[in-house]
Amino acid sequence: MRALPKQLVMVGSVLALAACTTTDGGKAEVQSAPAKSPSENRAPTGEDGNVPFPSTYKAYPGAPTALVGATIFDGTGKRHDNASVLFRDGKIVAAGTGLSTQGFSIIDGAGKFVTPGIIDIHSHLGDYPSPGVPAHSDGNEATGPTTPDVWAEHSVWPQDPGFSRALANGGITALQILPGSANLMGGRSVTLKNVPSRTVQGMKFPGAPYGFKMACGENPKRVYGNRGRKPSTRMGNFAVNRQMWLDAIAYAEDDEPRRDLAKETLRGVLDGEILVHNHCYRADEMALVMDMAKEMGYKVTAFHHAVEGYKIGDLLRENDVCSAIWADWYGFKMESYDGIPENAALLQKEGACVVIHSDDENSIQRLNQEAAKAQAAGKRMGIEISDATVIGWITLNAAKAMGIDHLTGSLEEGKMADLVLWNGDPLSVYSRPEKVWIDGALMYDAMDRKRRPVSDFELGQPGAGDVK
């Protein structure tokens, strides 16, 4: 969702413009049980040099560190009180109580909380960066309704100040940058480490699979219908999509095809290597998309926005599709008119996978608060969801839906040391990140004015280096 111009503007056209947790149903409290992650969803790491645009990300130096005496939410749904988390050499060593801190620098976590790094599964940072000027408008290749050939990473401006805000205020350690939703097929997404780099390759999350952005509903048919071309209706949306998939299947069956960027991406989806993130609001459309996926032999990994997900929690669970949603945004267009704040809780109650996303450079800075709002709305209708589970919505669940849960998203031994020390309960409006580590390197420290990134754009400008 690109930034609205700074006047009161009713949203006229929104050009948001992308192996889920199942639960065992609940008694009084709804639990989540970790689901298996498809092991085939591993993109080549790039170190073999055979992959175009390989990641050149390298972890920065850190020190063996123990956060001691804190309340810990580990991302899997567990909570440890008065506990410690230890990390060294960029990896989590352990999280829990009764751990020896011999050889670790100790940080006192009394009164504080620790969570895995927060992960935003739906962002346009870099593609629709600040300042939001036309020269930076790179999120939607809206020159044709299906552009599977474009890759969001080729639009990412690593100097977008939005990345540092997400780090400092939101504890964001990883994020998925998606093409917008003007198109039925928007292109490949990219998963980034929230670590500044001079190049986007330097931010690319090593080992992360690609995603593929699709969009149903109002946006594509409005954008192209207004130009007198297909699609101009929802039925047009589906026809264009289905024909593209048929063409992709034919291409995939060819033993020695000519290189074709669009078909390569679609074939990646059909092969299960590239994960589908489908912007879709209405329950009935999500049901149609799931049937299209079955017809064409691919899987929808996550519906994004899924404003009416609560109406089909059973279908979403049965089809193992995650819902990446807002806490309570609604009502700005017809397909969001039925959005309710109880969406997350009702999905969780049905055993469907819940992820909280932002799709916005402002609310990425408070995913923790959004998750808390969603939890509370559920509680008010009698659906009790533990704090630890709710933290999972913005950590491990997001990681699973992005195919990186084997690498990050929880404070488990061997995973990347991506974590946040909060100065209070992360589900409280009064809390903020105090320290953020990525791969064990301290990338943000509220107590150290200089331990925060300032993008090239901001140097020498009014407010450069200010607490934002």
Next chain:
Amino acid sequence: MKSLLTLAASAFALIAAPAAAQDFTITNVTVGKGDGSEPVKGANVVVRGGKIVSVGTAGSASGDAAVIDGSGQWVTPGIVIALTNLGLYDVGAVGSSNDTGARNARFDAAIDVAPAINPSSQHIKVNRAAGITRALVAPNHGRSIFAGQGALIDLGADPDAVQQARAFQLVELGETGARIAGGSRTAAYVELGNALREARAFSSGRWNAESALLTRADAQALVPVVTGHQPLYVEVERAADIRQVLSFKRANPRLDLVLVGASEGWLVADEIARSGVPVIADALDDLPSSFEQLAATQSNVGRLAKAGVKVAIGRLSGGTDGHPRSAAQFAGNLVALSKMPGADGLSWGQALATITSVPAQIAGHGGKFGVIAPGATADLVLWDGDPLEVSTAPTRVFIDGVEQPRESHQSELAKRYRDLDESQLPKAYDW
């Protein structure tokens, strides 16, 4: 004579009193008065005839008024949104339901939102349930830098939403004004100067229709602005532009100005404070989303307040981060900043004031609503916890002492879909 006046006064009071205003006392409640003070535990709030009679820890419920046990709960004034489009649209993207702006209208300053307010809009219901009781509703600009005249409304479940029509005029400067005026701030300033000149001419009977650029209706509409009877809300972000507006105020001291946006206001905070011009700020904007907001920071509001500026938070108009019902969350974030080194935040009491008494003061109704104090109207919200926390919600909402329904299209959908059981009948029969 005196008794006649008393009779007349009480007769008027009977007619003016809301139809179902109850007399009640809320007991043993934690009260946030909205006047900037910190919360007080164990207080009683006494309401008679739709007005607050007393608030405090002394005394107890008396008489046969209804008693509401506030134990474990908090009470605040109803939230006042300093600037919004609420009530002017059903679905933003559905043009026919969206009366916020008329791009091809023939008039601009003369536009008056009051007749277009729809009290039945779902967004009024939803935001009322979230504790919003009053709002300053503005139009969006069309082809002129003058957007038109906004209104003060209450969010009550009755047909009379508009409390004060033509409560303010809104003008766009900065990059938006520049674009509207033809592509440069220079053009916007000339438009502004010309419009006020024509309004003055109109007010002194010298307006010449033939040589005028404004329509008669627009020139006439700006008369209360130039005479200082109607506030002029000026949307402006950049430090240099804010300085320009302040010097404009010094040159035209009769104008009653309010700055809107003011993302870089903190760079000019002392000047703004000296000028006495209030600010309606975006609470948490911290990105250089344009070249006029390079210095944006979440500490803006805190720094303005520290310098003595009267600052409310507003412009909550429905974006993903800016829904009116997010007002309390935004205020709570300003409190969070107080704990962050190098940041400037607000105390709890100050933060609550930015969404209650300060918007009321800016609207010219200080003390009449937006505060829990003797004589103020009984716009009260009972909360199941700290109102600025993200996990709390209103349990009861009163406007002018009348309890308000909290149902909406949204709440009905939640009820229908609390289960997905269609074993006997389709969901459509579940109502």
